[in-house]
Amino acid sequence: MSQGKPRTHAHTEKVRDLRAAPKFAVVGSIRLSFFSTSNQGKIVMTKFSRRIGIALVASSVGLAVLAPLQAAAQSGAAAHPSKPTIVLVHGAFADSSSWDGVVRDLKTRHYPVIAAANPLRGPKFDAAAVASVVDSVKGPVVLVGHSYGGSVISEAASGKANVKALVFVAAFAPEAGETAIGLTGKFPGSTLGPALAPAVSLADGGKDLYIQQDKFPVQFAADVPLEKARLMAVGQRPISEAALNEPAEAPAWKSVPSWFVYGDRDKNIPPAAMAFMAERAKAVKTVVIKGASHVVMTSQPDAVTKVIVEAAAH
Numbered sequence: 001m002s003q004g005k006p007r008t009h010a011h012t013e014k015v016r017d018l019r020a021a022p023k024f025a026v027v028g029s030i031r032l033s034f035f036s037t038s039n040q041g042k043i044v045m046t047k048f049s050r051r052i053g054i055a056l057v058a059s060s061v062g063l064a065v066l067a068p069l070q071a072a073a074q075s076g077a078a079a080h081p082s083k084p085t086i087v088l089v090h091g092a093f094a095d096s097s098s099w100d101g102v103v104r105d106l107k108t109r110h111y112p113v114i115a116a117a118n119p120l121r122g123p124k125f126d127a128a129a130v131a132s133v134v135d136s137v138k139g140p141v142v143l144v145g146h147s148y149g150g151s152v153i154s155e156a157a158s159g160k161a162n163v164k165a166l167v168f169v170a171a172f173a174p175e176a177g178e179t180a181i182g183l184t185g186k187f188p189g190s191t192l193g194p195a196l197a198p199a200v201s202l203a204d205g206g207k208d209l210y211i212q213q214d215k216f217p218v219q220f221a222a223d224v225p226l227e228k229a230r231l232m233a234v235g236q237r238p239i240s241e242a243a244l245n246e247p248a249e250a251p252a253w254k255s256v257p258s259w260f261v262y263g264d265r266d267k268n269i270p271p272a273a274m275a276f277m278a279e280r281a282k283a284v285k286t287v288v289i290k291g292a293s294h295v296v297m298t299s300q301p302d303a304v305t306k307v308i309v310e311a312a313a314h
Helices: 009-020 047-079 096-108 123-135 149-156 180-184 216-220 226-235 241-245 271-280 301-313
Strands: 024-027 030-033 035-037 043-045 085-089 113-116 141-146 163-169 207-209 258-263 285-289
Touching: 085 096, 085 123, 085 149, 096 113, 096 301, 113 123, 123 141, 123 149, 141 149, 141 301, 149 163, 163 271, 163 301, 180 241, 180 271, 207 241, 216 226, 258 271, 258 301, 271 285, 285 301
Parallel strands: 085 113, 085 141, 141 163, 163 258, 258 285
Antiparallel strands: 024 030, 035 043
16 A cells, blocks of 8 residues: 555546546647557646747737737838939039039938939930830829920820929020020020030931030039039030930920029029929029039038939928
8 A cells, every 4th residue: 555645536637637637739730649548647848839839928929929019010101102213314514423412411311312324315315215214113292393304204204193293403495496505595694505515416317415624613613612623524425416416305394393503503404494484483492502513412401402302392
């Protein structure tokens, strides 16, 4: 007869209950065994069941912690709706790097930005290229054009329902039938003609135009540090002579809200010409920057960015 402490009736019933209870749990379609019977008839948890139990508890805790974070993220997304994409179009004698300061400022404000390549072959051809970029964007777009790029964005925006604003940065905003050359000569003040280098003849019979490198800093970028202006002179993109003489088609500024910003020391496009075009377009706002050259977006990126942001929020 055993000398150990006799088992009570309650203890016997508890063991029976455990033996009778299911020894597995179902998670999804997988049956997991939690208990096994020892050689002495005791009900014990398996090592596997202990690991699964710990994992399930950890998973439950993780979901409980993540739930409020996910809710907060969704709430934050609703509080900050997606911003329009800013598409920047450079002009003649420049390239997309002329927008670097503006791009930096816009990205800091969390705007999606595209600095589109402008072929500089003619308003119609170039507008088609930029329009393709606009078509690739899901959501609203603000088109921003510098110099000759203004002629391009005005045509590229025609019929594009997702273009919500146009920003002309020291830029042309021609009426149908007008040319860049014609608008430049409409008012006195441009000294671009004498600063041009001899035209480069092309295989197709056309001609490309450049600004003479030694005259570039004063003519094009007088308020940019000299070392940078000299680099810009070397990297300038040529425009075809035909592009400056090609008549514009129906402009989008007649139906799309527009903003204008330019410098009062511009030597390429007379400030008086830009004031005339801004007034004709019934610009929402016109900003004239004291002492700024033709590349106002390079020398005064903060001021130009401010105008773009205002247009984007309109």
